[in-house]
Amino acid sequence: xxxxxxQPQPGDRIEDFTLLDDRGQPWxxxxxxxxxxxxxxxxxxx
Numbered sequence: 001x002x003x004x005x006x007q008p009q010p011g012d013r014i015e016d017f018t019l020l021d022d023r024g025q026p027w028x029x030x031x032x033x034x035x036x037x038x039x040x041x042x043x044x045x046x
Contacts, residue, residue: 008014016030029037 016028018026018028021027
């Protein structure tokens with residue numbers, strides 16, 4: 001399987017960002033520096 005280096009890979013550094021969590025509270029990546037973090041993006045169905 002070929003690796004596409006244009007796509008982020010595990011362990012790559014990325015810029016900080018802030019999103020709203022499931023309770024509408026801000027969640028920043030920088031608040032979790034040094035901790036393993038798994039981000040899962042999904043479409044919220046209403």
